[in-house]
Amino acid sequence: MSSDKTDLKKGSWSAEEDQKLISYIEKYGIWNWSQMPRFAGLARNGKSCRLRWMNYLKPDVKRGNFSKEEEEIILHSHSVLGNRWSAIASKLPGRTDNDVKNYWHTHLKKRAIKHKPASETTEQNDMTDPSPTFKADNTEEILESANDHTNYVSGSWFPFEAHIPSSSYTITNYKDHHDLGFTSEYHDAGSPGTIDDLQLFWDQLCPVENLEIANSHMDVSSDPFSQDSYNDPMYNIFNDDYNTDILPHQ
DNA sequence: AAATTAATCAACCGCGACTGT
DNA sequence: AACAGTCGCGGTTGATTAATT
Numbered sequence: 001m002s003s004d005k006t007d008l009k010k011g012s013w014s015a016e017e018d019q020k021l022i023s024y025i026e027k028y029g030i031w032n033w034s035q036m037p038r039f040a041g042l043a044r045n046g047k048s049c050r051l052r053w054m055n056y057l058k059p060d061v062k063r064g065n066f067s068k069e070e071e072e073i074i075l076h077s078h079s080v081l082g083n084r085w086s087a088i089a090s091k092l093p094g095r096t097d098n099d100v101k102n103y104w105h106t107h108l109k110k111r112a113i114k115h116k117p118a119s120e121t122t123e124q125n126d127m128t129d130p131s132p133t134f135k136a137d138n139t140e141e142i143l144e145s146a147n148d149h150t151n152y153v154s155g156s157w158f159p160f161e162a163h164i165p166s167s168s169y170t171i172t173n174y175k176d177h178h179d180l181g182f183t184s185e186y187h188d189a190g191s192p193g194t195i196d197d198l199q200l201f202w203d204q205l206c207p208v209e210n211l212e213i214a215n216s217h218m219d220v221s222s223d224p225f226s227q228d229s230y231n232d233p234m235y236n237i238f239n240d241d242y243n244t245d246i247l248p249h250q
Numbered sequence: 251a252a253a254t255t256a257a258t259c260a261a262c263c264g265c266g267a268c269t270g271t
Numbered sequence: 272a273a274c275a276g277t278c279g280c281g282g283t284t285g286a287t288t289a290a291t292t
Contacts, residue, residue, distance in 0.1 A: 010261080010262075011260095011261075011262090011285095011286090012260070012261080012286080012287095013260090013261090032276095032277080033277075033278070034276075034277065034278090046277080046278090047262080047263090047278090047279095048261075048262080050278080050279085051260085051261065051262080052260090052261085054279090055259095055260075055261085056260075083281065083282090084280090084281085085280075085281065086279075086280060086281085097279090097280070097281080098259080098260075098261085098281095099259085101281075101282085102258070102259050102260085103258095103259095105258095106257065106258060106259080107258095
């Protein structure tokens with residue numbers, strides 16, 4: 001049958017597939033990776049689409065060689081965090097975990113081993129052991145710091161991104177991000193006091209009078225795309241009519 | 251110039267965490 | 272509490288390109 005999973009395409013992406021994915025996300029945003037390919041006309045599974053978008057097509061993905069500064073950040077971060085590529089990548093705006101991981105294995109691993117004290121060279125920190133090699137007594141502190149992206153994500157527009165990593169969800173409106181100059185990932189923030197930050201953010205993004213952000217959005221349990229949330233103002237921000245009628249750029 | 255080897259990096263896979271029902 | 276669906280992460284693979292013989 002044509003809808004069989006075995007019919008799903010694998011391997012390299014064509015320019016046409018890329019364009020389909022970009023166009024779809026620009027128009028409708030990211031709502032559900034596993035369902036999206038069907039609507040976007042792509043014979044791919046959601047995982048493949050997500051990976052392609054995150055690692056290659058997303059507008060803020062940085063291409064090109066790593067700078068010396070970036071190398072240093074990776075080396076230092078890896079010594080603290082181990083193979084937590086995502087955490088390391090979050091310190092390098094525009095770089096993906098895949099990029100960082102590849103770069104580590106192809107460029108930096110040997111150097112890191114070379115500079116390690118002899119007593120440590122027999123230990124892991126390579127791809128066979130994913131566990132970080134924490135040595136300090138303040139491990140928790142280090143981890144906490146590593147999760148606080150606000151300290152080091154330069155150019156990050158969102159003041160409370162990643163504060164609540166376990167309960168985050170993402171709303172994306174890529175349609176206008178080119179014009180506005182930033183990406184629009186919104187991680188739900190359950191931390192107190194951030195409603196003002198969110199209001200400020202939306203004021204800047206959509207300087208529209210009477211646009212209200214309901215306090216309910218700060219509730220972790222409130223999913224703006226859930227069935228019963230269609231009267232939710234946050235949902236309206238992201239639906240097409242809103243974009244067409246209010247936002248200045250198409 | 252051709253063959254071989256090494257380096258690179260995009261993409262896949264499996265798993266665990268999280269969330270909703 | 273159990274289950275299913277979704278997402279993100281880290282390890283690994285394999286195709287392509289570059290360098291070397």
